[in-house]
Amino acid sequence: MTAAIPRAKVRPADRIFSGSTLFAGVLILAALAAVALFLIVQSIPALVADPAELEGSPTSFWAYVAPLAFGTVWAAALALLIAFPLSIGIALFISHYAPRRIAQGLGYIIDLLAAVPSVVFGLWGIKVLAPFMTPFYDWLVTNFGWFPLFAPPVSGTGRTVLTVAIVLAVMIIPIITALSREIFLQTPRLHEEAALALGATRLEMIQMAVLPFGRAGIVSAAMLGLGRALGETMVVAMVLSPAVVISFVLTSSTNPSTIAGNIALKFPDAYGVGVNALIATGLILFIITLVINSIARFVVNRRKAFSGAN
Amino acid sequence: MTTTLAPATTGITNTLTASRLPKWATWAILGGCLAVAAGVFAIVQLSTGGDFSIVGAVFFGTVLFNIMLFALSYLVEGGRQARNRLVTSLVVTAFLIALIPLLSLVWTVLGNGIARFDPAFFSQSMRNVVGEGGGALHAITGTLLITGAATLISVPVGLLTAIYLVEYGQGALARAITFFVDVMTGIPSIVAGLFAFAFFSLITGDPGIRFGFGGAVALSLLMTPVVVRSSEEMLKIVPNELREAAYALGVPKWLTILKVVIPTSIAGITTGVTLAIARVIGETAPLLLIAGFTSSMNYDLFNNRIMTLPVFVYTQYATPGTDVQAYLDRAWAAALTLVLIVMALNLIARLIAKFFSPKLGR
Numbered sequence A: 001m002t003a004a005i006p007r008a009k010v011r012p013a014d015r016i017f018s019g020s021t022l023f024a025g026v027l028i029l030a031a032l033a034a035v036a037l038f039l040i041v042q043s044i045p046a047l048v049a050d051p052a053e054l055e056g057s058p059t060s061f062w063a064y065v066a067p068l069a070f071g072t073v074w075a076a077a078l079a080l081l082i083a084f085p086l087s088i089g090i091a092l093f094i095s096h097y098a099p100r101r102i103a104q105g106l107g108y109i110i111d112l113l114a115a116v117p118s119v120v121f122g123l124w125g126i127k128v129l130a131p132f133m134t135p136f137y138d139w140l141v142t143n144f145g146w147f148p149l150f151a152p153p154v155s156g157t158g159r160t161v162l163t164v165a166i167v168l169a170v171m172i173i174p175i176i177t178a179l180s181r182e183i184f185l186q187t188p189r190l191h192e193e194a195a196l197a198l199g200a201t202r203l204e205m206i207q208m209a210v211l212p213f214g215r216a217g218i219v220s221a222a223m224l225g226l227g228r229a230l231g232e233t234m235v236v237a238m239v240l241s242p243a244v245v246i247s248f249v250l251t252s253s254t255n256p257s258t259i260a261g262n263i264a265l266k267f268p269d270a271y272g273v274g275v276n277a278l279i280a281t282g283l284i285l286f287i288i289t290l291v292i293n294s295i296a297r298f299v300v301n302r303r304k305a306f307s308g309a310n
Numbered sequence B: 001m002t003t004t005l006a007p008a009t010t011g012i013t014n015t016l017t018a019s020r021l022p023k024w025a026t027w028a029i030l031g032g033c034l035a036v037a038a039g040v041f042a043i044v045q046l047s048t049g050g051d052f053s054i055v056g057a058v059f060f061g062t063v064l065f066n067i068m069l070f071a072l073s074y075l076v077e078g079g080r081q082a083r084n085r086l087v088t089s090l091v092v093t094a095f096l097i098a099l100i101p102l103l104s105l106v107w108t109v110l111g112n113g114i115a116r117f118d119p120a121f122f123s124q125s126m127r128n129v130v131g132e133g134g135g136a137l138h139a140i141t142g143t144l145l146i147t148g149a150a151t152l153i154s155v156p157v158g159l160l161t162a163i164y165l166v167e168y169g170q171g172a173l174a175r176a177i178t179f180f181v182d183v184m185t186g187i188p189s190i191v192a193g194l195f196a197f198a199f200f201s202l203i204t205g206d207p208g209i210r211f212g213f214g215g216a217v218a219l220s221l222l223m224t225p226v227v228v229r230s231s232e233e234m235l236k237i238v239p240n241e242l243r244e245a246a247y248a249l250g251v252p253k254w255l256t257i258l259k260v261v262i263p264t265s266i267a268g269i270t271t272g273v274t275l276a277i278a279r280v281i282g283e284t285a286p287l288l289l290i291a292g293f294t295s296s297m298n299y300d301l302f303n304n305r306i307m308t309l310p311v312f313v314y315t316q317y318a319t320p321g322t323d324v325q326a327y328l329d330r331a332w333a334a335a336l337t338l339v340l341i342v343m344a345l346n347l348i349a350r351l352i353a354k355f356f357s358p359k360l361g362r
Helices: A012-048 A061-097 A100-115 A118-144 A161-185 A189-197 A202-231 A234-239 A259-269 A273-303 B025-048 B054-077 B079-116 B119-123 B137-168 B172-184 B189-204 B212-236 B240-248 B253-281 B285-290 B309-318 B324-356
Strands: none
Touching: A012 A273, A012 B137, A012 B172, A012 B189, A012 B212, A012 B253, A061 A100, A061 A161, A061 A202, A061 A259, A061 A273, A061 B079, A100 A161, A100 B079, A100 B324, A118 A161, A118 A234, A118 B079, A118 B309, A118 B324, A161 A202, A161 A234, A161 B079, A189 A202, A202 A273, A202 B079, A202 B189, A234 A259, A234 B309, A259 A273, A259 B189, A259 B285, A273 B172, A273 B189, B025 B054, B054 B079, B079 B324, B119 B137, B119 B324, B137 B172, B137 B212, B137 B253, B137 B309, B172 B212, B189 B212, B189 B285, B212 B253, B212 B285, B240 B253, B253 B324, B285 B309, B309 B324
């Protein structure tokens, strides 16, 4: 007993319209594939070239990349270490502590931080934050110089990896805050009220209801923040005083540069195989951020469709 | 028969009967601790002759406040309330800490940028300027041209993709597009610039290619995902009843989308596009690579280097001439211009969302 369902007539205009929307969607996927493809194609000359032609004549291409990759991860990890507790605190403040009427306005204020262009952050970092931090670094190295992270000599300009990490932290705080705020607000109202009804203080309610519910979301928010910190360019290019080293020291004037910062500094004057080498480092950065972002999105998508873009 | 309740032996205080700190106690402790810290710092300053450190006083005052609050609350109210109060104050502190860089940034950009925020800055380029004078007209036109071109690429692609995802897409392809659009929002901007360079230098065969349209392509790579996500959200909240009413009247699907769905959500889409423009207009790294920098006007997106405002800030800072202060002043003025543009775009976006969005009956 199957009655034929009357189908609407397919008009040519419908075909054209749906076809063009499909084309646009596929174009985006193609663009992402093209990014990978063209970066790979342009990287190959650097990978097969004689390492002696690369800047600093390293023993191999990987010896050239290693300090940069280390610096990228090190600066981003420090930034995440600073930004993560603050962001969770801010997100909790906006979602569960601030008076309801002003909470949204406070959220906008934090979002304003995300709107400031990175080059302005760079200018602020080098002209305001670095001089401000210098006496602090002096004190730190004088009193805690025995600790490996603060080994002397101290940087006289404040252009250290710690200054960079602080600016990066300020830049990723709005990202982590926005995501975790959104996730905290999704906590089932009944869970919270049940905890409060049992006599829990607000802290215990958050520990029992909010944090367990949002754990996966918090982790992916942190990873998205990390991805942004890994790729941030101008702050590193402007603030850091770079060197080709692998060093954990936070307060010195010889800091490992990052991939992105190194590209911005070297690219305008690069030529020949040097350009290809920079593109190859960019390819590595692309792969690292792509993997981190994919994992974070995968985790967060299982909860709810939400992205930093809205 | 009256039995007195046995005093709690479990170590858990009953919050209903336990004594509480009075409401003014928090503020009193805060004021007291700040005053003590300020006093200590003032004494240190008098004895050593150094500068009075407001930052230090506030910092140690806050730390002292947290310790005192916890201790007093622990003694009066017990451990659970003390922990609750401590975390409350830490959470508020975290928010206030985040405000410090924002305020400091606004303050310094305003204070330093105002020096060269004059008519000459907006009417002259840097051609043949060494030292004082000159302006950022070439950079402002370049920014407008490149961002405009990027918008022209991103909005049709982004909007059509959003329509595909909401109205047509289902199955693996739509899921893949949604996923990779999200992933693309996290692509480092410098990678977008490298891609544009790699692409155009391979196509044109020019190993040192620099031109404005490449910058527009790089920016649109960053902008399109943002447009897709925001338009998608806006299309999703259009009530299905509107679509069904149109179908019931025999309107074809494509006309329904064009005449019913998009007009309903146009305010939200415009807001999203404005925010996307605000996001890419401050991008520096990709333009530094592919659009390059110059001190002259260039209206041609397809030939020669073209200056943009963010790159102007960077080059004025990074390559000062003999008169360093003049270059720094220009950098700050350009930074101020950039921040004002971004803030204006954000404000416009919020206003559009507030005044032009349709009132959906609920």
